């Protein structure tokens with residue numbers, strides 16, 4: 001059964017929205033997040049690195065104040081510990097800082113380790129602190145980002161593992177498909193959050209995607225977001241342009257055929273729009 005349009009159940013029994021809103025380089029995040037929630041987004045993706053966690057939190061709180069039918073539990077707030085916050089003590093205080101920054105939210109829905117870059121010892125020590133944050137109730141779920149198969153295997157076989165990651169947030173688009181990593185992630189009962197689903201806008205002029213968009217009278221951005229959903233991922237497109245927010249969310253009223261999906265696929269291209277750290281030691 002297709003879960004497109006519905007919340008998805010994670011391996012700890014909690015629900016995550018089927019897609020979300022990215023906020024990298026969004027400096028007016030309070031305005032964008034509030035408007036995003038108004039038009040129907042329910043997942044907000046930020047990070048310590050983005051320097052806009054407080055603005056994202058403000059956007060959520062302002063929305064909830066004005067829309068008393070919506071509750072805190074209806075919104076899903078994701079943030080990430082940056083590389084220099086790895087290590088047990090470091091991560092513990094960073095997590096408290098993350099929560100203090102968005103005090104009004106009361107808890108963090110999903111906390112990610114932003115990358116595996118800091119090496120095995122730091123990765124596992126960070127995970128220990130993240131597990132404790134779940135046990136304390138300040139974080140509901142924990143996950144990883146930019147983890148390759150070896151990093152996932154390392155964590156899943158660690159004798160200190162008490163809480164499995166619920167997601168791996170990785171770059172996935174038709175030009176960065178990562179079939180093997182996505183398959184491994186899903187087979188091990190973790191969801192794939194697909195970042196840069198619009199290829200950071202670098203491929204929005206792609207001819208095949210443009211043809212499909214034209215035929216369906218939609219935008220290339222909608223085609224790419226739908227591609228991600230039909231692959232079974234949770235895309236988090238970003239826009240700081242308020243008028244694009246509802247367009248990017250309007251991806252449930254059309255489908256891509258098997259042929260159209262194939263036309264978009266580029267299994268032999270590996271062109272990440274951002275950093276590539278899934279193979280780091």
Ligand SMILES: NC(=O)C1=CN([C@@H]2O[C@H](COP(=O)(O)OP(=O)(O)OC[C@H]3O[C@@H](n4cnc5c(N)ncnc54)[C@H](OP(=O)(O)O)[C@@H]3O)[C@@H](O)[C@H]2O)C=CC1
Pocket residue numbers: 021022023024025045046114145146169170194195196197198199200201204219221222236237238239240241244247248274
């Ligand atoms: N965990 C990680 O390491 C990473 C996580 N991320 C997360 O994923 C999110 C998405 O990735 P990101 O790199 O931002 O790239 P995206 O693939 O989401 O592309 C964003 C770009 O597309 C443009 N755009 C958005 N919608 C449209 C539209 N309808 N028509 C035309 N152009 C459009 C935006 O322009 P404009 O804003 O001007 O409208 C922006 O230039 C990030 O914001 C972040 O939250 C991203 C990278 C790494």
Ligand SMILES: O=C1Nc2ccccc2C1=O
Pocket residue numbers: 024047049274275
């Ligand atoms: O959204 C992001 N853009 C980035 C660029 C470099 C490193 C991390 C990130 C993000 O998380």
